[in-house]
Amino acid sequence: MLSNAAVLPLESQPLPNDTLSTEGLLGADVNEAWIKLPLLGQSAHRALDEVRLAEETQRASEAMLTTLDLIAPQAPHDRVRQVHNIDRSMETVAIKLRQYALGQSPADSRFGHEGRKRSEDVKGGIRDFMHFTAMAQTACRLQGQPSLVLLPHLVGLAMVRHKIEALWQEEGDVSSADTQYLTHEEIAAACELKLSSLRNAVSRGELPQSDGTCVPIRQALDWMLVRQRFLFLRLARSLPSQHINGKMASLWLDRQPTAEAVKTVSRLRLTLWRLGEPGILIAVNTGVRQCILTLPFAPPSLESHEIFVTDRSHDKAADLLRKGLGVSPSSPIWQVRTKSREAFEKLVAHWL
Numbered sequence: 001m002l003s004n005a006a007v008l009p010l011e012s013q014p015l016p017n018d019t020l021s022t023e024g025l026l027g028a029d030v031n032e033a034w035i036k037l038p039l040l041g042q043s044a045h046r047a048l049d050e051v052r053l054a055e056e057t058q059r060a061s062e063a064m065l066t067t068l069d070l071i072a073p074q075a076p077h078d079r080v081r082q083v084h085n086i087d088r089s090m091e092t093v094a095i096k097l098r099q100y101a102l103g104q105s106p107a108d109s110r111f112g113h114e115g116r117k118r119s120e121d122v123k124g125g126i127r128d129f130m131h132f133t134a135m136a137q138t139a140c141r142l143q144g145q146p147s148l149v150l151l152p153h154l155v156g157l158a159m160v161r162h163k164i165e166a167l168w169q170e171e172g173d174v175s176s177a178d179t180q181y182l183t184h185e186e187i188a189a190a191c192e193l194k195l196s197s198l199r200n201a202v203s204r205g206e207l208p209q210s211d212g213t214c215v216p217i218r219q220a221l222d223w224m225l226v227r228q229r230f231l232f233l234r235l236a237r238s239l240p241s242q243h244i245n246g247k248m249a250s251l252w253l254d255r256q257p258t259a260e261a262v263k264t265v266s267r268l269r270l271t272l273w274r275l276g277e278p279g280i281l282i283a284v285n286t287g288v289r290q291c292i293l294t295l296p297f298a299p300p301s302l303e304s305h306e307i308f309v310t311d312r313s314h315d316k317a318a319d320l321l322r323k324g325l326g327v328s329p330s331s332p333i334w335q336v337r338t339k340s341r342e343a344f345e346k347l348v349a350h351w352l
Contacts, residue, residue: 034130034156035185036149041194044231048098048154056150057094060136067139093129094154101157103232122165126158153189160186161232167217181214192229226288233288242340246271246285246292249344253284258352265324270294272325275351282351283325291344293336296327300350306343310335 039047099105100122133151140147163182182190187207188198201207207215207223215223224230225243233247250271253259262272262281270283283294293299299309312318312333321333338344 034152034159035183035189036153036156037185037195039149039153040185040188041192041197043229044102044157044189044192048102048150048157050095050098053094053098053150053154054091056148057091059145060133060140060148060151061090063139063143063145064132064136067142090129090132093125093132094151097125097129097154097158101154101161101231103161103234122162126155126162129158130155156186157189157231160190161235163217164221164232164235167221180217181210182217182220184213184215187215187220187224190231191224191227192231193227228288230288242342244291244338244341244344245288246290247288248341249284249291249293249338250286252341252345253348256352268320268324270324275348278351280351281325281327282348283321291338293338293347294321294325295334295336296322296325296331297334298332299334299336299347302347304343304346306339307347308337308339310337 096105129151133148133155137148137152160182163186184195184198184202187193188195191198198207201223202209202215208219209215222243225233225248226245234251246269250261250273253273253275254261256275258276260274262274264271264286265283268283269286271286272281272283274281281296285292285294294312312321312335315333318333319329322329322331325331336347338347
């Protein structure tokens, strides 16, 4: 495993021969060199703003080519052409990697050879940009320039998503050290949390840990899925978890051809949906802690230890729920809490 010094050498250190080795570059220990603590707790979309990202990419390209010029000086016009070409190339890669790292590009749901090939392509793309960033970071330090911040953080976030997708796809290397755990820094970055907030959660026993700073990825993922600002919630259908919450339920319904979102009732924190040809009306909570369906009719009888049904027709809040649903004052109100994605899908299948 490469140390931080190997990836980002100081001016006084000679460049080691394995600086650009690909072995272990996607490892958990190395990620502490990529995730930038000052950016934790901020909105990743704002922190990795495209304009600022392009500016830092340009600075990185300039620094790297300036250093290469010391080794092999070039004619001014050749250098200008090189700067232009590498700027355009790396800026394009950075923007694509940004979409991937922020969960904006879709996950690939294919298994088998095609799914593995895509994953290897993604891993190769991250590694290439990682090499560029590491070399540029070294060049900046050798020239006394400020260290890069956005590009390393971008690489770190991309590595987190790749680890999660690699686990889901059950690839051959999923049990290796670089995908089996997530560091505290990685979890905090993916959930837009400050590192202190994450460590408080660990101290409260919400997250198990290994070796002090790492959390087994499956347990980490279950915890991350109920965080309000988890970057990869929209990829939930592709994640290796049976967890379900209101937001994930609405994302799932949004992909169903016979489901139509009607409106969101903000004061009740509900999203109304019409399902199937009859237009069955249901409401789904908008929270991330649990999945609760509110129905103006009695739900079907299902034998499941993951589905909990409650008659709310005579509760104090029943009239508010009826108004929110737009049904008559005499309509019954039932609520169904589902504990897993499978249970939720089994329930709504009755109406789709």
